[in-house]
Amino acid sequence: xxHRSYFCGSPDHGVSRRGFLGTAAAASAFxxxxxxxxxxxxxxxxxxxxxxxxxxxxxxLAGGASQLETWDPKPGAPTGGPFRxxxxxxxxxxxxxxxxxxxxxxxxxxxxxxxxxxxADHGGGALMxxxxxxxxxxxxxxxxxxxxxxxxxxxxxxxxxxxxxYSSTEGRRKGGSGFLGSRYAPMFLAEQTIPENIRRLExxxxxxxxxxxxxxxxxxxxxxxxxxxxxxxxxxxxxxRVRGLMTSEKLFDVEQEPAEMRAKYGPTQxxxxxxxxxxxxxxxxxxxxxxxAWWDSHGQNFExxxxxxxxxxxxxxxxxxxxxxxxxxxxxxxxxxxxxxRTPGINASxxxxxxxxxxxxxxxxCGIKGGAVWGKTDEDGHKVIDGxxxxxxxxxxxxxxxxxxxKREFHIGARPIPITDFGCGPIKSILA
Amino acid sequence: xxxxxxTAKDLGTPGIFLSxxxxxxxxxxxxxxxxAKLYEYDxxxxxxxxxxxxxxxxxxxxGVAWTxxxxxxxxxxxxxxxxxxxxxxxxxxxxxxxxxxxxxHASPDGKIVVSIADDMLAKVWDAESGKLLHTLGGHEPIxxxxxPSMLYAAAFSPDGKLLATGDKVGHIVIWNVxxxxxxxxxxSPGMYTWDPKQRxxxxxxIRSLAFSRDGKTLAVGGVGNIGxxxxxDGPARVELFDWQAAxxxxxxxxxxxxxxxxxxxxxPNDQWLVTSGGDNNGFxxxxxxxxxxxxxxxxxHQHIHAMVGSESxxxxxxxHHGRLIAWSLxxxxxxx
Numbered sequence: 072x073x074h075r076s077y078f079c080g081s082p083d084h085g086v087s088r089r090g091f092l093g094t095a096a097a098a099s100a101f102x103x104x105x106x107x108x109x110x111x112x113x114x115x116x117x118x119x120x121x122x123x124x125x126x127x128x129x130x131x132l133a134g135g136a137s138q139l140e141t142w143d144p145k146p147g148a149p150t151g152g153p154f155r156x157x158x159x160x161x162x163x164x165x166x167x168x169x170x171x172x173x174x175x176x177x178x179x180x181x182x183x184x185x186x187x188x189x190x191a192d193h194g195g196g197a198l199m200x201x202x203x204x205x206x207x208x209x210x211x212x213x214x215x216x217x218x219x220x221x222x223x224x225x226x227x228x229x230x231x232x233x234x235x236x237y238s239s240t241e242g243r244r245k246g247g248s249g250f251l252g253s254r255y256a257p258m259f260l261a262e263q264t265i266p267e268n269i270r271r272l273e274x275x276x277x278x279x280x281x282x283x284x285x286x287x288x289x290x291x292x293x294x295x296x297x298x299x300x301x302x303x304x305x306x307x308x309x310x311x312r313v314r315g316l317m318t319s320e321k322l323f324d325v326e327q328e329p330a331e332m333r334a335k336y337g338p339t340q341x342x343x344x345x346x347x348x349x350x351x352x353x354x355x356x357x358x359x360x361x362x363x364a365w366w367d368s369h370g371q372n373f374e375x376x377x378x379x380x381x382x383x384x385x386x387x388x389x390x391x392x393x394x395x396x397x398x399x400x401x402x403x404x405x406x407x408x409x410x411x412x413r414t415p416g417i418n419a420s421x422x423x424x425x426x427x428x429x430x431x432x433x434x435x436x437c438g439i440k441g442g443a444v445w446g447k448t449d450e451d452g453h454k455v456i457d458g459x460x461x462x463x464x465x466x467x468x469x470x471x472x473x474x475x476x477x478k479r480e481f482h483i484g485a486r487p488i489p490i491t492d493f494g495c496g497p498i499k500s501i502l503a
Numbered sequence: 504x505x506x507x508x509x510t511a512k513d514l515g516t517p518g519i520f521l522s523x524x525x526x527x528x529x530x531x532x533x534x535x536x537x538x539a540k541l542y543e544y545d546x547x548x549x550x551x552x553x554x555x556x557x558x559x560x561x562x563x564x565x566g567v568a569w570t571x572x573x574x575x576x577x578x579x580x581x582x583x584x585x586x587x588x589x590x591x592x593x594x595x596x597x598x599x600x601x602x603x604x605x606x607x608h609a610s611p612d613g614k615i616v617v618s619i620a621d622d623m624l625a626k627v628w629d630a631e632s633g634k635l636l637h638t639l640g641g642h643e644p645i646x647x648x649x650x651p652s653m654l655y656a657a658a659f660s661p662d663g664k665l666l667a668t669g670d671k672v673g674h675i676v677i678w679n680v681x682x683x684x685x686x687x688x689x690x691s692p693g694m695y696t697w698d699p700k701q702r703x704x705x706x707x708x709i710r711s712l713a714f715s716r717d718g719k720t721l722a723v724g725g726v727g728n729i730g731x732x733x734x735x736d737g738p739a740r741v742e743l744f745d746w747q748a749a750x751x752x753x754x755x756x757x758x759x760x761x762x763x764x765x766x767x768x769x770x771p772n773d774q775w776l777v778t779s780g781g782d783n784n785g786f787x788x789x790x791x792x793x794x795x796x797x798x799x800x801x802x803x804h805q806h807i808h809a810m811v812g813s814e815s816x817x818x819x820x821x822x823h824h825g826r827l828i829a830w831s832l833x834x835x836x837x838x839x
Binding site: 134149153155238239240241337338339340363364365367368369370371374375377378379381382417418419420421422 | 518519537538561562563579580603621648649650651653700701702703704705706732733734735736762781782783784785805806824825
């Protein structure tokens with residue numbers, strides 16, 4: 072078994088086995104009613120829960136955001152477009168003027184400017200950037216969320232391991248757990264922000280529901296007594312999990328947040344979904360994907376990016392601040408990623424088209440050396456001239472940032488399948 | 504009867520030409536470019552060459568106007584710059600707006616100039632002294648869907664006494680130029696497409712405005728409802744208003760040549776309304792104002808960003824994505 076570290080590397084974040092077990096017990100108690108989020112306000116409990124769990128919030132920029140209007144501006148170049156570059160809180164690092172709030176928080180974020188993924192088709196590009204694999208493995212492969220759920224999810228967790236929100240209909244993809252199986256498939260939220268079918272049936276009263284649970288627990292314990300059977304344990308765990316999910320409804324309800332906090336995230340759907348993502352992470356969900364569609368600006372690229380990057384800048388900055396204030400940022404990795412970037416060339420509709428040869432991603436928070444920039448594109452942004460990164464390299468970096476050995480393997484029967492695509496490795500210089 | 508619209512002169516250019524003005528009674532054109540520069544072209548010269556203006560702007564030059572105080576330009580850098588037409592050097596630079604300047608227009612007599620910008624302000628300037636006369640608000644900075652709005656279009660009335668400004672969500676304000684007072688408002692919401700389900704962002708907006716020569720009709724240009732807002736794949740849309748009654752008279756939508764109506768120009772006798780713009784391709788479409796039919800339209804080389812007409816009405820000039828074109832318009836009476 073490959074060693075897996077759950078910590079960001081700082082000795083401050085180490086936790087003893089006793090402490091871990093204690094926290095696990097507390098987490099089980101916590102499972103009894105996830106609606107009482109204020110339990111996280113108990114300092115000791117909150118701190119232990121936070122220490123043992125890492126999380127990812129993937130901001131999926133569906134349709135392909137422009138690297139030139141975000142992380143890799145080229146002001147003055149014929150391809151550069153009209154936006155200026157602005158300095159950030161990290162000397163020597165400049166990003167698009169559309170992101171002044173993120174620029175002020177650059178010390179939390181590393182930029183990868185040299186993705187060359189060679190697939191500028193929505194479907195193919197999305198599949199590659201979801202799974203981190205350029206080569207067809209011959210079997211359905213899990214996406215990043217499923218792999219993280221597998222690696223960071225806790226068997227006894229009462230909350231989902233992987234929640235995916237994709238509300239717009241264009242380019243909507245559910246993602247999937249592939250060969251890892253349905254245990255790691257996302258809880259997928261499309262039209263609604265609160266999961267359907269997790270509520271107690273109206274016909275069953277709260278007291279009746281509680282009594283049924285107590286009876287089931289009593290019988291299960293009596294049956295399990297003296298039986299060292301994994302199947303029995305698994306069955307009980309599944310029941311606990313369903314029970315946890317049923318009581319997690321309020322996690323998805325932004326109305327539970329103070330008005331002041333909701334105002335910080337803003338009134339847009341993306342803002343609300345990122346607030347939900349924070350609530351989920353705070354409650355222990357390892358992986359949350361928030362898809363913001365649709366960035367496919369073949370016409371009016373600059374107008375579209377004025378809208379969407381302005382929103383991204385505000386919401387992501389708020390998310391960073393909120394996680395930081397709660398002591399969660401060092402345990403939570405925020406990723407911005409899509410299926411590809413956009414062409415440096417500006418078409419006659421003042422649009423940019425699909426482009427996968429030299430584009431950008433960002434990583435903020437857990438395990439990341441904030442302010443680091445990896446890779447370089449040429450002066451017009453047409454090609455990578457230094458530090459080319461493939462999808463698998465980015466994924467390996469994500470794994471290592473979370474303390475997951477990027478060399479570890481899954482096994483499908485006797486067949487090993489590496490968690491990281493063949494020939495890929497982490498970008499060490501942007502890791503903390 | 505209009506019987507011909509044809510290219511009289513066609514010049515390939517390296518950049519994206521975003522704005523255009525003409526020095527009165529000449530064919531000297533000054534264009535604003537995506538390379539942050541202005542260039543002059545004399546279309547009456549045997550050999551038309553680009554004469555570059557000096558340094559000044561730092562981003563797309565989206566507005567340029569001839570005035571009695573010189574050429575005035577505006578750009579996405581928020582600056583408004585006055586230029587000497589002889590030396591082609593900047594003579595006055597003003598940090599006029601906090602956001603992108605979308606257009607600069609001069610009053611018909613060239614004595615007043617207005618700059619409009621995404622700070623949602625129209626600033627009215629004395630063209631000769633550069634004095635700021637009025638700062639006009641009246642447009643919401645945020646759309647109903649919580650995103651930044653834009654102030655795209657403006658036009659003076661033929662007598663120079665009124666100014667119309669139009670924004671992204673289809674709100675139009677008519678102003679008294681002398682006093683800076685709001686005269687009335689007109690709404691053209693069909694110019695704005697918000698996609699709440701598939702792509703969850705917006706496209707469109709009022710991109711052009713023009714008063715008829717008699718001052719009674721206000722033409723509003725943009726694009727109609729777009730299904731797939733990844734592209735400008737919507738009907739080129741013009742809405743005509745009796746602006747005094749705030750009453751929509753007619754909506755003209757063309758699905759043959761699609762995209763934004765970037766420019767509107769009434770011929771001197773109000774007989775034709777010339778429109779231009781496009782999606783990836785450009786178009787020049789001419790409406791007969793009386794019948795509201797299209798007697799003539801031509802595909803243009805790529806998107807047309809700017810257009811000016813001649814005093815006589817027999818020529819128009821268009822600035823494209825990579826091209827500058829002079830068109831001749833001839834009528835039966837002219838060819839008889």
